[in-house]
Amino acid sequence: MVDTKDFSTILSGLLNDFPAIGAREIRFGELGDKSGVGIYPSAAATVISETTDIMGGVYQKCNYAVQVVYRAVPQSETDRIHIKGWLDKLARWLEKQPITADGQQHTLAAWPDLGDGRTITAFVQVSAAYLAGRYADGVEDWAVSLSMRYDNNFER
Numbered sequence: 001m002v003d004t005k006d007f008s009t010i011l012s013g014l015l016n017d018f019p020a021i022g023a024r025e026i027r028f029g030e031l032g033d034k035s036g037v038g039i040y041p042s043a044a045a046t047v048i049s050e051t052t053d054i055m056g057g058v059y060q061k062c063n064y065a066v067q068v069v070y071r072a073v074p075q076s077e078t079d080r081i082h083i084k085g086w087l088d089k090l091a092r093w094l095e096k097q098p099i100t101a102d103g104q105q106h107t108l109a110a111w112p113d114l115g116d117g118r119t120i121t122a123f124v125q126v127s128a129a130y131l132a133g134r135y136a137d138g139v140e141d142w143a144v145s146l147s148m149r150y151d152n153n154f155e156r
Contacts, residue, residue, distance in 0.1 A: 007064060010112050011039055011148070015068070018090055020101035031071045034139055040067045042145065052156065060152040062118075069132065070142045080131075080140070087129035087144040094123035094146065114150060122149040 008028040015026040024037050031038045042065035049061045070087055074080045093099045098107045111120035126145040133141040 006115065007041075007045070007148075008039075010114060011066065014094075014112050015039060015090070018093055019104075019106040020086065020089055020093075020099065026068070031069060031141075034137075035072050037068065037070050040069060041065065042067055047152075048149075056156045058152075058154050058156050061121075062150050062152050064148040064150070065126070066146050066148065067132075067143045068146065070129075072140060072142070073138045074140055080142075083140075083142045084129040087142060088125070091123070091125035091129075091144050091146060095125060096123075117153040118150050119153075120148060120150045123147070124149065 012026060012028045015021075018026075026037045026039055028039050030036070045062055045064040047060050047062050051059045053059075068087060068090060070083050072079070072083055074083060089099050089101075093106065093108050096108050098105050100106070111123070114120060124147040126147050127143075129142055129144040131140060132143040
């Protein structure tokens with residue numbers, strides 16, 4: 001298993017730079033009772049492949065799966081379409097695709113440095129945004145699943 005202690009801070013910072021964030025704040029592992037946006041790891045970071053050179057250099061391809069959950073009390077189909085679109089737009093932005101926010105086009109220029117020989121190589125939207133839960137009080141949780149792929153290189 002790969003150490004994920006810094007991923008929460010790094011991902012929270014990256015997601016809160018989303019150009020279409022508006023007045024929202026994306027929090028790690030936290031949602032309000034009626035509203036909020038949170039990021040939740042789906043599983044521990046995993047090593048997909050590993051090679052070692054004769055000098056002891058280790059080269060790992062790793063994956064960190066997360067879900068972004070948007071909680072709201074939508075009043076209409078239009079509200080639901082907006083929430084789904086917002087989550088899908090967030091995923092496209094993380095994939096470095098151009099998005100439009102506030103009438104301007106934005107593209108994520110660079111992913112943050114993970115430090116300690118770890119470098120993000122891709123974000124992949126694993127699922128389209130979907131309704132993850134509907135509650136008796138009208139609250140709905142919408143989610144999108146993402147995969148952060150990164151290289152982890154170190155000496156053994």
